[in-house]
Amino acid sequence: MNTNTLSVFALGGLNEIGKNMYVIQYGDDIVIVDCGSKFPDESSLGVDLIIQDIAYLKENREKIRGLLVTHGHEDHIGGIPYFLKQINVPVYATRLTLGLIKIKLKEHGLLRNTDLQLINGDSSLNFGTMDVTFFKTNHSIPDCLGIVFHTPEGIVVHTGDFKFDFTPINDDYADINKMAEIGSKGVLLLLSESTNAERPGFNPSERIIGKKIEEEFRKARKKIFISTFASNVHRVQQVVDAAYKTNRKLVLLGRSMVNVVSVAEELGYLHIPEGMIIEKQDINQFDPEEVAILCTGSQGEAMAALSRLSTSNFRQVEIHPDDTVIFASSPIPGNEKNVTQVIDNLLHLGANVIYGSGTGLHVSGHACQEELKLMLTLMKPKYFMPIHGEFRMLHKHRSLAESVGIELDNIFIMNNGDVIEITGGEARQTKSVHSGHIFVDGLGIGDVGNVVLRDRKLLSEEGIVIIVVTINRKNGELVSNPDIISRGFVYRRDAEELMQEVNELVIKKVAELQGVNRNQQGIVRQTLKKATEQLLYVETKRRPMILPVVIEV
Amino acid sequence: MNTNTLSVFALGGLNEIGKNMYVIQYGDDIVIVDCGSKFPDESSLGVDLIIQDIAYLKENREKIRGLLVTHGHEDHIGGIPYFLKQINVPVYATRLTLGLIKIKLKEHGLLRNTDLQLINGDSSLNFGTMDVTFFKTNHSIPDCLGIVFHTPEGIVVHTGDFKFDFTPINDDYADINKMAEIGSKGVLLLLSESTNAERPGFNPSERIIGKKIEEEFRKARKKIFISTFASNVHRVQQVVDAAYKTNRKLVLLGRSMVNVVSVAEELGYLHIPEGMIIEKQDINQFDPEEVAILCTGSQGEAMAALSRLSTSNFRQVEIHPDDTVIFASSPIPGNEKNVTQVIDNLLHLGANVIYGSGTGLHVSGHACQEELKLMLTLMKPKYFMPIHGEFRMLHKHRSLAESVGIELDNIFIMNNGDVIEITGGEARQTKSVHSGHIFVDGLGIGDVGNVVLRDRKLLSEEGIVIIVVTINRKNGELVSNPDIISRGFVYRRDAEELMQEVNELVIKKVAELQGVNRNQQGIVRQTLKKATEQLLYVETKRRPMILPVVIEV
Known part of the structure; x- marks a missing residue:
């Protein structure tokens, strides 16, 4: 990033619900907001958790001044243990949020080596070229903060997750007047959450x-x-x-x-x-x-x-x-x-x-359309970047912003990794940094990728047929009857007949292949795979994964 | 079933949405209502379609007088081709419904051999001891019928899927007056659909x-x-x-x-x-x-x-x-x-x-609570059996019926297969006939069962590890290095190391097993499976399917 440039981007949270992570960088000072996890949906078969790819932050680790956490929900704190194992920086959060983070750090054995800093709505911090202040918000968990970055380019506000509740439980009021004051000073860029941007109206009070x-x-x-x-x-x-x-x-x-x-x-x-x-x-x-x-x-x-x-x-x-x-x-x-x-x-x-x-036994914790407009109206930002939401929510949030007077050209709907750069008070969407998702599966972090998921999907829909043939190294003849094993494919008496057909086909194909160069095991495997695939598709209209194993003795 | 007894039961449609099939039997006369299919959810991995288990009907095929179809939706007609391949009986339906059924029969090459009978709201049919008449209803497809069975025990009404629309498109009015007339004559048992029983109010007009x-x-x-x-x-x-x-x-x-x-x-x-x-x-x-x-x-x-x-x-x-x-x-x-x-x-x-x-661009085709009450009020049945719905919908429909004056003891919430028997005007829930679901997967009908689905689920979440060992028949020694193959498990450079560990473990275990009776391949397989399972769980906290293949040469 350039020295006299303010850069803002997300490493998670755009075009998705979950794994929030936003980065504010001015020159050599990086401050991170939130480090959430995301629960896998049915397309991520068997995966336990999804977290951000933080390659960019690892490359720039010496610039990172701290991780600010807006509140204690999983989609804002769930990635912290995995993050801290790779990048150990101070973590700033309110009392309840810290309490919840500590439970996680304990489970991961990280409690002793982490620098946890307690903040509240009145805290003021300095991170090199940036000062940071906060304002209290309402949400479905207490002790939530919005964040104000005072940068050389101007003020950047990050709302965190919020709603407005004028009669909150335990007198846990949001700092509306403070928000208005910040807005009056002039906000250069607002990042505001979009989860409920499709929902009309105003949430009732908790x-x-x-x-x-x-x-x-x-x-x-x-x-x-x-x-x-x-x-x-x-x-x-x-x-x-x-x-x-x-x-x-x-x-x-x-x-x-x-x-x-x-x-x-x-x-x-x-x-x-x-x-x-x-x-x-x-x-x-x-x-x-x-x-x-x-x-x-x-x-x-x-x-x-x-x-x-x-x-x-x-x-x-x-x-x-x-x-x-x-x-x-x-x-x-x-x-x-x-x-x-x-x-x-x-x-x-x-x-x-x-x-x-x-x-009437539930109200949402996320601002509905009128609340989102209230936030936009209080902050009156020059530039606006809707965050935390799937594409249509960001899209709808843009319409809401437009309706309260933000210029359409000043609204940035971005992807994770897309960077807004601001210099001389002018914002432009410029480059992209590396972003992505990492699967946590059992003890493994990042060892399940798209190939594994593609295999799991195929296995889950069609099952697997394994063909084991033992071949005499010298003459290419079968040493014993092929083994045909299936799992998740068919299961009935007819299946035996079908497997017998495969067996005969394999024997025939191996015999045909006796002439080919025996070093080319690949050809044998490919031939068996193709022939079996074809037979099974004709007979069953299914395409199980076919795994030929050729053993030479 | 007993000769002078009226029996009513479902073979599909209770505690589920989809695969509707209801059976009305008096003595030796069986009439079937609807033969729908159901779309599989994510728990039925890779299955194309779910249909009824019709074992009871196959055993009693000579008693079946006909299949009446209330309307042309998949959950009422989707199973017809599979049904007719096993039991060829006349199919009665309205013009549009027949048109849609014909498309299906054509695809399955059944059109020529099926006896299709056109009916309408004014039709009157006789099936041995039962006369059958109809009444027109509104729904989200035209040409829908409710069915009235005039049995020696009294009148049984099946609503089909319905709603009330007083200003229907194309003047496609429901026969409300006819419904009231039937109710005035006295309805012994009402079967009414429950899809929207949880939804308050009355649907707006299409x-x-x-x-x-x-x-x-x-x-x-x-x-x-x-x-x-x-x-x-x-x-x-x-x-x-x-x-x-x-x-x-x-x-x-x-x-x-x-x-x-x-x-x-x-x-x-x-x-x-x-x-x-x-x-x-x-x-x-x-x-x-x-x-x-x-x-x-x-x-x-x-x-x-x-x-x-x-x-x-x-x-x-x-x-x-x-x-x-x-x-x-x-x-x-x-x-x-x-x-x-x-x-x-x-x-x-x-x-x-x-x-x-x-x-405002959609209205449901299914009766909401006030419409369900209207149907109950028009029909004033002595006995009531809520049909077509998941348990909580049937349950809610029972409360609605109770609220309009049906006695709680006269309301039957049943499972597929549970039989209501009525003799001398008294209804009791008695036995159960065989019921169940059959998976259609590719060309196969019923060849995918619970074992296959369990395997698919395991494969989809954890993947598979295949261990192939070739053993000398005479001395139990390994002939070549074991093959360890995984799919859907892990995929990274570390995986090689992990597979190497498995390899070494397998070699060690085979050596240990040299003493055991070589005829007991099962013991070798079990031992390898268990040891590998343990190693992989300790190393990865995952439990892939482990498939040992032992080849003796």
Whole structure:
């Protein structure tokens, strides 16, 4: 990057939901915003997690001044352990966010060697040529920050994830006046999140959820199970309050629920009356109407508490007929099938299940269209770059910006790696730096790539047929009957006949090949592969992966 | 089944969406309603289609009097060719439904040997002990019927799929008065569809879509692409009308669109002004504002016209900047990701894309809660069996029925195969007949089962490692170096090292096994499998399928 140039780009978060990472660079000073992970979808078969390719940062590691983290959600902190193993820089975050980061670092054995710096909405930092200040925002987790970069070129604002809630739980107000002040000073470039850019209107306050939860708690006659995101501490607070008001003890189920609640309580973000939490093994000491169970699994995750409860697969806790199960959540796109399966299972158990968009038991944490316009109006940026969203969300966010007066030519819809350079107050989209995704699979980071995924996809749809032939090195004759083995292909009595046909074909082909140069094993393999492929396609209209193994003895 | 007993059960359609098939039997007379297929979800890897297990019907084939088809959607007709290949009985359906069935029978070479019987809302049939009459309903395809079985025990009504539309396109009115008359006579048992039982309210009329389509057509300045289900003939009619009013020629893209439109027009369900349809190769003879393209692919199906257009992969037709693309449809649950990917691609091409629930460009074809209550109220059945839906939909439909006065004890939520028997006017859920699903995969019907799917799932998530060892039959020594081959597992330079480790382990294990009885190949395979599994799990935390092949020479 040029010395007197301000460069802004993303290494993750554009044209996708997840793995957020944004880079602000002025000359030799690089500051990174967020380091999230992304959950794989069905096209990334078997992959556990997706993180950013940080090749650019590794090449410029001596310029990196720090990693600023806007809040504690996985898509903003999930990549931190993998990042720090490669680039060890100070991490700046608020108290709750740091608490959640620490859980991760502990799991990866990184806690001792990381420089963690506590900040809050009033902090002011200096990173060489840049000063950085912050403003508090509302979201679906407490202690969120927007970031203000005071650069020699002007002010760059990064909103983080946000919404506006004028009546937040625990008086956790956003700094709207501060946002307006920043806007009045003049913002050169705004980066604002786009997750809900397609959704009209303005989010209702989180506070209305509390009333609905309390209503459902008052109606319930037996045990109550309620599920939400563990990190939505404000909602958890409202569950605690509803349980307290209706004289129910509270049980926490699921590892992340127990972890997050204990961190949030310890740090003062969550207030739980003493003696209210009981252990799951003590549930039976109370009448059903004296107990509420707050659990993970609102997204239908197979291993989470609620899924296991729904299939009567949870030790020491059972859902009985007329128990109430409340989903204080919406399915994230892609999770609908898992969630509805859990609901079906719960109904089969005879539970009274409260779910669906009509219940008023969920509000989004992301700004809807009117809130996005409010942010744009407060900041009045010269240049605008919609971030964090799939293409159509960025696209819609551009229309919203245009509608409140931002010039269309000053709005940059970019790809990960695309760089905006600003010099002399003028912004241009110039080059691209290397970007990409890295798969985390088991212990491996980056060892599963597109070839492996392509193979997995083929295997998953068509299966595999393995042909093993043992050939006499000297004369090219078969030493024994070929072995034909299939997995994931067909399975029935007819399959034997089919495999017998393949067997005969292989014997015939090997005989035909006796003349060819025996050093060219490749030709033998190719011939067997092709012939088998053809036979199987004609017979079954399927194309399994065919793997010929030729052994010479 | 007993001679003087009325038996009612489903062989498909309960606790699922798709593969509808219901059976009404009195003594030795069996009448079947619908024979649909179901599209596989991601758990049925690589399977093309799912149909019913009709073992019960095959055992009782001489009792089957006919197959009645309520309407022409895939989940009601998609299984017919596979069914008729096993059980050849007369098929009764309305004109459009027969037209669509014929397309299928032709593809399967069954057209000549099938006894197709044309019926309509006024038809009256006799099947031994049962008389059957019909009533017209509204749905998202024309020519739909509900069915009335006049049995010695009383009247059984099957609604088929339906909604109420008081201002239908083409004056295609439902027989509401007839429904009321049937109800007044006294209905013993009602089978009513449950797809939208979770959705409150009453569907708006299909007619409002036409106005919205016309509005969008008037706004568009360049080419218009509009996508909807080919079978929604009324919506297609409204597209035709909008194109006509705005002076645009119409192009049809996609095999099912061309097929269905030609059948519907030929049979008089669709009225297209002469000269209005042009061929795709003639598009460029017109200005962009003189052309509208009606295409398949509203569900983001990879091979359908719109997906291919969105990736500039369609011969002779291109989407240009400022062309308008209209989704006159909603994504079916499970298709959201594919649809949004197509939208993203279209926006990348610079198209103006009209999509989403706020556009008013889609209404459902299935009765919402108030419509379901209206049907229940018109029919006033003594017994009620909610059909066609996942468990929570059947469950919700039960609550709706209860709310309009049906006794809870008289409502039967059943599984496929569960039988209601009615004698002396009293219904009881008694036994179960065999039911299940059959996978159609390529040319194979039923040759892909759970073992194959389990293998495909494992292969898709973890890949496969194949170990080939060649052993001297006499002394159990390795004849050559083992072959270690992996697919879908890891792929990188480290992988070589890992495979080398496996290699060494295999050599060691074979040496250890030299003492065991060489006839017990199974022990060699098991030992190699276990040892390799362990090594790979420790090194990678993954569990690929391990396939040892032992060859003795």
